[in-house]
Amino acid sequence: MSSAAQPLISLEKLTKRYPGVVALNAVDFDLQAGEVHVLFGENGAGKSTLISLLAGANNPSGGTMSLDGQPLHFTSVADAQDKGIYTVFQEFSLLPTLTVAQNIFMGWEPLIGPFLDHKTMRRRSKEMLAELGFDIDPNVTVASLSRAQQQMVEITKAFHGDLKVLILDEPTASLTDKEVDHLFDFVLSLKQRGVGVIYISHRIQEFARIADRITVLRDGAKIGTVAMNETDEAALVEMMTGRAIDEIYPKIDNLEGETLLEVENLSTDGVHGASFTVRAGEVLGVAGLVGSGKSRLFRALMGLMPHAHGTVRLKGQDISKAPTAAIIRAGMYYLSSDRKNEGLDLAKRSDQNLAVNLIMGDKVPNRSAFVDRKAVSAEVLTILDHVELSEGYRRKVVSQLSGGNQQKVLFGRCFGQHADVYIFDEPTVGVDMGTRAALYLLIKELCEAGKAIIVISSDLPEVMNLSHRLLVLAHGAVTAELAGEDMREDVVLKYFFDESGAQS
Numbered sequence: 111m112s113s114a115a116q117p118l119i120s121l122e123k124l125t126k127r128y129p130g131v132v133a134l135n136a137v138d139f140d141l142q143a144g145e146v147h148v149l150f151g152e153n154g155a156g157k158s159t160l161i162s163l164l165a166g167a168n169n170p171s172g173g174t175m176s177l178d179g180q181p182l183h184f185t186s187v188a189d190a191q192d193k194g195i196y197t198v199f200q201e202f203s204l205l206p207t208l209t210v211a212q213n214i215f216m217g218w219e220p221l222i223g224p225f226l227d228h229k230t231m232r233r234r235s236k237e238m239l240a241e242l243g244f245d246i247d248p249n250v251t252v253a254s255l256s257r258a259q260q261q262m263v264e265i266t267k268a269f270h271g272d273l274k275v276l277i278l279d280e281p282t283a284s285l286t287d288k289e290v291d292h293l294f295d296f297v298l299s300l301k302q303r304g305v306g307v308i309y310i311s312h313r314i315q316e317f318a319r320i321a322d323r324i325t326v327l328r329d330g331a332k333i334g335t336v337a338m339n340e341t342d343e344a345a346l347v348e349m350m351t352g353r354a355i356d357e358i359y360p361k362i363d364n365l366e367g368e369t370l371l372e373v374e375n376l377s378t379d380g381v382h383g384a385s386f387t388v389r390a391g392e393v394l395g396v397a398g399l400v401g402s403g404k405s406r407l408f409r410a411l412m413g414l415m416p417h418a419h420g421t422v423r424l425k426g427q428d429i430s431k432a433p434t435a436a437i438i439r440a441g442m443y444y445l446s447s448d449r450k451n452e453g454l455d456l457a458k459r460s461d462q463n464l465a466v467n468l469i470m471g472d473k474v475p476n477r478s479a480f481v482d483r484k485a486v487s488a489e490v491l492t493i494l495d496h497v498e499l500s501e502g503y504r505r506k507v508v509s510q511l512s513g514g515n516q517q518k519v520l521f522g523r524c525f526g527q528h529a530d531v532y533i534f535d536e537p538t539v540g541v542d543m544g545t546r547a548a549l550y551l552l553i554k555e556l557c558e559a560g561k562a563i564i565v566i567s568s569d570l571p572e573v574m575n576l577s578h579r580l581l582v583l584a585h586g587a588v589t590a591e592l593a594g595e596d597m598r599e600d601v602v603l604k605y606f607f608d609e610s611g612a613q614s
Contacts, residue, residue: 120140123137124136134163145306146309151327239262246263258293281309297309322338370389379406392563396564396581397580408444413434553565
């Protein structure tokens with residue numbers, strides 16, 4: 111890629127203003143053909159605004175855009191696609207009840223007279239999917255596909271015309287490691303075709319594999335653009351947040367007290383023979399590859415999956431066969447990695463919405479005339495102050511908040527539970543570094559208040575920096591329990607692939 115080549119995309123002093131807010135402030139950006147250019151920044155940095163302008167979903171308030179040196183103006187998303195710019199957003203535009211072929215050809219349907227030519231759609235969809243290396247049956251409904259397969263269908267829709275620019279917004283947020291590998295192979299094949307790729311992600315560990323250059327945004331402004339081979343994770347974090355990386359992870363005092371949770375020889379679907387303990391005032395980290403069983407183990411503890419055998423004691427009480435509600439009442443609380451489907455109530459209930467999400471159901475104002483609404487409101491405000499949810503977001507329903515602010519609300523629920531053991535399953539998935547730092551401080555506060563904390567994470571730096579002890583799982587078994595100097599990346603990775611945990 112020659113630095114002297116004419117950029118495929120060039121943005122100069124691009125600006126977007128909303129009433130009272132400058133969402134994007136005179137940003138310069140360029141993309142070369144055959145390049146992967148990462149956009150990196152915290153929630154609210156301006157990434158989504160920039161890609162909405164390039165996708166044709168919004169119009170700029172100032173500045174210029176060009177494609178192959180020619181001025182660029184859009185009337186719609188479809189207009190941007192006609193010009194060769196296609197965006198795969200986090201929320202796909204697929205219709206789940208229609209087939210793969212029908213989704214791929216939506217808006218491009220071939221006709222036989224006045225009728226849709228379904229045979230041609232199926233044949234051409236099969237050809238397009240095969241050409242892109244996607245093993246998907248064009249005749250199945252989209253609802254039957256995994257998220258990774260749905261993403262492949264969404265990408266395939268971009269290849270009706272002359273694709274020049276593909277924009278991927280958090281494409282790996284809910285993919286397995288194998289699916290990520292497939293996606294990256296595909297992106298590299300696009301580079302070889304000369305397609306320019308704009309890649310938005312919070313997963314900084316991915317950049318070395320995929321990026322040529324990285325542009326960092328903060329508060330709507332461009333901080334800088336760097337070549338991937340001339341930077342590192344620490345420098346990128348400091349550019350993004352204005353803080354050194356060692357300021358992101360707090361030092362959590364280890365105040366080990368009594369044993370609160372004891373697990374002996376626990377087995378469930380995909381997990382066998384797990385044993386460990388957790389004490390008050392400590393953070394126990396849990397690491398492992400996708401499919402290692404790390405989430406299944408703790409879902410079984412919470413009664414969300416059946417036990418095959420084994421014993422679970424909470425504060426000396428046997429809760430092995432207890433239902434989830436009874437386990438929560440006994441003092442153990444679990445925050446799911448799936449905040450939208452299992453963690454938050456996203457229904458639009460106006461002023462009740464935050465209360466529904468922050469305080470247990472029997473405290474939330476409803477039709478009962480006997481609920482102390484003033485007390486509930488006071489508790490909600492206390493929690494919102496605690497998690498530092500900005501004043502401007504407090505009257506919004508949770509579904510309208512960013513992923514980072516939704517995660518703050520999910521963490522806020524912890525402070526309404528008064529539990530003894532907290533289990534955080536992938537607590538910062540899809541969350542920027544600034545919000546991560548705030549959530550880590552909440553974990554520190556809970557731990558140093560004498561709670562037992564369990565952090566399950568696929569982010570190895572996160573789990574290593576927060577934990578006092580670390581469990582490693584592979585093939586459904588605990589392959590190591592590490593502490594102190596043994597909690598090094600090379601040691602942990604060795605146990606990720608330990609075959610001794612595999613069942614024959």
